[in-house]
Amino acid sequence: MDPSSLTNLQLDALRELGNIGAGNAATALSIMLSCFVDMDVPKAVPVSIYDLAEYYGDPMEMVSAVFVRSEGEFTCSLIFIQNTEEGNRLVDLLISKQMEGMDPADVPDEMRDSALTEIGNIILSSFLNAINVLIGGAHSISVPGLAHDMLGSILDVVASIYGQFGEFALIVDTSLKIGGEEGGVSGKVVMLPDPGSFEVLLGKLQVL
Amino acid sequence: MSKAHHVGMAEMTVVSSPESLVTLGLGSCIGLVLYDQTAKVAGMAHIMLPDSRGAKEKALEKPGKFADTAIPLLIEQVCRRGAVRSRLKAKMAGGSQMFALPGAQTDFLAVGSRNSAETTEILKKMGISLVASDTGGNKGRTVEFSTQTWMLSVRVLGKGTSEI
Numbered sequence: 001m002d003p004s005s006l007t008n009l010q011l012d013a014l015r016e017l018g019n020i021g022a023g024n025a026a027t028a029l030s031i032m033l034s035c036f037v038d039m040d041v042p043k044a045v046p047v048s049i050y051d052l053a054e055y056y057g058d059p060m061e062m063v064s065a066v067f068v069r070s071e072g073e074f075t076c077s078l079i080f081i082q083n084t085e086e087g088n089r090l091v092d093l094l095i096s097k098q099m100e101g102m103d104p105a106d107v108p109d110e111m112r113d114s115a116l117t118e119i120g121n122i123i124l125s126s127f128l129n130a131i132n133v134l135i136g137g138a139h140s141i142s143v144p145g146l147a148h149d150m151l152g153s154i155l156d157v158v159a160s161i162y163g164q165f166g167e168f169a170l171i172v173d174t175s176l177k178i179g180g181e182e183g184g185v186s187g188k189v190v191m192l193p194d195p196g197s198f199e200v201l202l203g204k205l206q207v208l
Numbered sequence: 209m210s211k212a213h214h215v216g217m218a219e220m221t222v223v224s225s226p227e228s229l230v231t232l233g234l235g236s237c238i239g240l241v242l243y244d245q246t247a248k249v250a251g252m253a254h255i256m257l258p259d260s261r262g263a264k265e266k267a268l269e270k271p272g273k274f275a276d277t278a279i280p281l282l283i284e285q286v287c288r289r290g291a292v293r294s295r296l297k298a299k300m301a302g303g304s305q306m307f308a309l310p311g312a313q314t315d316f317l318a319v320g321s322r323n324s325a326e327t328t329e330i331l332k333k334m335g336i337s338l339v340a341s342d343t344g345g346n347k348g349r350t351v352e353f354s355t356q357t358w359m360l361s362v363r364v365l366g367k368g369t370s371e372i
């Protein structure tokens with residue numbers, strides 16, 4: 001199924017799925033960091049692969065992204081993406097909450113990267129778990145990959161993945177705000193279902 | 209500063225000296241430049257995938273998307289602007305694999321290396337010499353080709369800019 005031919009009802013169903021997934025991810029994050037995590041209303045939008053690079057703004061923005069693939073009946077790509085500075089602050093927050101007495105500035109870069117990868121992994125796995133509970137079936141999730149790079153390059157990779165299927169990618173995204181208004185950290189959870197898995201998903205939700 | 213033309217995903221653009229060609233944030237895609245210094249003409253393609261076999265008809269509306277459809281068309285377009293085919297030279301950058309996920313079924317994540325291999329192969333078949341390339345690795349690239357120095361500057365975050 002081509003993402004551009006999804007009906008409004010189907011997009012609504014996918015948005016609700018994003019809501020359930022992101023809600024579970026926000027809860028996991030909130031427990032891990034023992035702080036408030038707010039989320040906005042998820043969006044589900046079919047985007048032309050040719051417009052993807054600029055979909056989130058300046059392609060030259062420096063971002064940190066954690067990427068995983070879900071395999072099995074429902075295949076999709078999941079990305080947790082943040083401005084690199086916000087990513088650094090999230091790691092600081094984790095270190096100060098979980099490793100008492102340790103100054104985040106003393107932690108070596110490799111360990112910071114590993115911490116960020118793990119935060120991303122927990123967010124994305126929780127997102128996927130909520131969906132799995134909802135639609136059933138067996139799923140596995142890949143080892144997470146981390147990149148600090150230009151936003152455009154990250155989306156370029158996404159465009160080449162979905163360009164192999166067709167001309168559109170379906171983006172289901174939710175912004176998370178971690179730690180309240182003052183000094184909070186934001187990040188985006190992005191799910192891109194593979195075109196072959198729409199049928200599975202929408203069938204289970206009975207809106208095919 | 210002369211005008212810089214931005215070449216978007218799957219697009220192809222041809223310019224004459226002194227204008228330049230820019231592509232922001234290449235990941236697994238390839239920025240390929242074909243140029244003729246004597247005729248002062250250069251063209252850039254932003255190639256996404258190695259080959260168009262198996263692609264749906266709709267995808268072929270964007271010939272710049274695939275290496276096998278982009279390269280012949282780019283040759284035709286630069287020649288139409290006055291370049292001479294036998295004088296054409298090529299430079300390229302991109303084709304990185306930004307995420308390595310061990311154990312996952314990630315053929316489509318390794319598309320970067322297939323892109324650069326296929327582009328190199330097609331250029332060779334068409335008798336165009338590839339004078340410089342910067343491909344592979346796991347970092348994104350922003351490239352700019354100058355039709356004054358005929359150099360391709362490649363910017364990588366955290367590593368700075370190099371000219372090839």
